[in-house]
Amino acid sequence: MRRLAPVAALLLAACATTPPPPVPTPAKPAIPQSRGDLIGLTADELGQRFGKPSFQVREGVGVKLQWAAAGCVLDAYLYPPASGSGLARVMHVDSRRPSGEDAPQASCIAALQTR
Secondary structure, three states: OOOOHHHHHHHHHHOOOOOOOOOOOOOOOOOOOOOOOOOOOOHHHHHHOOOOOOEEEEEEEEEEEEEEOEEEEEEEEEOOOOOOOOOEEEEEEEEEEEOOEEOOOOHHOOOOHHH
């Protein structure tokens, strides 16, 4: 038994240690995207700027409006205020190529304004 006592003490000591904390992985830096001055606009204001949308769909309480120009598709997502009353306004904007790849929003907005 006396020979097992040191081994048991070592086993208990090994169990008592805490593992090192996990090394945090660095977060990827956010890539800023130009949104022009579309955030906060209403559907009517977007219509004055780009004309009639080529596609419109209701998504829950929000609305997605889409315009397309040569090589560019712009999606604007409008949502009503948190109070539930008032005009829906642009909260998010995406731009992409017809293939689905990201497209620079500034050039997409410029292409839509000149058509």
